Amino acid sequence: MSDLRELYQEVILDHNKSPHNFRELPDADRHAHGDNPLCGDVVTVYLRLDGDVLREVAFQGGGCAISQASASMMTDVVKGKTIEEARALVRMFRSLLTEEDGGPADPSELGKLAVFEGVKEYPMRVKCATLAWHTLAAALDHHDAADAVEAVGAHDAPAIVTTEE
């Protein structure tokens, strides 16, 4: 079962069990809500900015291990980055898993996030991994924190996503 272990690496399982920065930020400058309606994964990403820098990043949500671990590791990685650096990371992460944005990215540039490369082998699960990142991108683009942005990550999924019985 080596291939399953590549998908569910220890670090992913650890983040799923004990997600980092899993809380609401009441004083967030920006936040966005994302969901994958086909599978029910939901995530809300909160940002507190200090000028151009993401001073605090947190999330709340529920879903599969891939979606939760991805959100958790994302908050660790983008904390302290500038908005532009965070946007670049969003692009890089997405290109790790999809052919868009000039992918495939060099996993070494993504550091710890490279553990998600195994998701590529599971096309149905790509949208789980990218949901938090789409939601972060929506929060970064959204200047009015008053209402959440709907970000749907399902666009990354190939056309084989099924809903029907």
Add this chain to the structure above:
Amino acid sequence: MTVSTQSTQATAFDPATVRADFPALHQEVHGHPLVYLDNAATTQKPRAVIEAVERFYTRDCSNIHRGVHTLAERATAIYEGARKTVARFIGAPSPNEVVFTRGTTESINLVARSFVRPRLAPGDEVVVTWMEHHANIVPWQIVCEEAGATVKPVPFDDRGVLDLDAFEQALSDRTRLVAVGHVSNALGTVNPVARLVEIAHAYRGGGGSGIPVLVDGAQAVPHLPVDMAALGCDFYAFSAHKVYGPSGVGVLWGKAEHLAEMPPMLGGGDMIRTVSFDGTTFAEPPSRFEAGTPNIEGAGGLAAALEYLSGLDRDAVARHERALLEHAVDELGRVPGVHLVGTAPGREAIVSFTVDGVHPHDVGTILDGRGVAIRAGHHCAQPIMTRFGVPATARASFALYNTHDEVEALVSAVRYAQEMFGV
């Protein structure tokens, strides 16, 4: 074509033998033998069905009803013969009450559009249950929205058993139709359809003459004997692909007097009597509802599937499927951290469950890694998930070709998922 009445030609049922009839079962997935337990989503096809479809394309391919040449006659015979086979299989009084559609969803939409919509006035109601598949909710919502009417859901209890008192109370002078699933696709609950029909037909409020009932039989036809006379319903809908037939074809059975008064949903060829720019007259049912060239090979494949089933000892098949379900319920129920969703007595072929600490989608992926195909998600029945307070479940569903070894493989894979996630 060999057409057998039930059990006259039946031979002793042996799942190991019937497995040989299903080519797709004999493959490996991720290095493990395929254990296909997603039968409520779609069933695998016996060779007889595959060959019926292939025969159409290699020998009989033609359009129906119009040509006078040999191939057109053969194609017409296949298509109209399939209608007769379906009628016989479901105990319909006449093949003319069998409308071929693209599937259960289209069948229900046809009733919503052509039977219910013209009868709906503001304030009217369509009564459904809380355990319906989205296909038996959304079509009613669409026509009710248009008419200013509402869809009224009847609740079920913690086991997944429909509340009969609530059902009776839900009926009113404004109820234009009752739409109920025969077997729940997410819970396996078998609803007491004949009893519900009796109650709805007996309803006499405001001088009414009873309320018509549509039954969504998508999950019932593969497992239960269905007989239109015994059920007493007004409409019955099902899909070929869930009963070992091809995708893209299904059935709406409707009482002749209802079909006769329904306008067509789609206009086009093969559904008219005469066409002129002064006006067009429509054909009689069922042609009225089958505009355009239909899924001829699909209908032929469905007939082959029903003949295949009729050739088996269906009582033995039902006993086998129930034994598989009992086995799975028993074994899964004993795994710490596994919770069954839906525990109604007398369920059919479906077990939904959750695993503490492992999301159903992760369960699905890990089981797939062991060759075990199940469904994870809301099963197009979100109100059920809401009712049980879960975002999704894992669901194993059985067919006649499944074995007790496969149940063991399922349970062992679930334990493996727990181990992997350290729960």
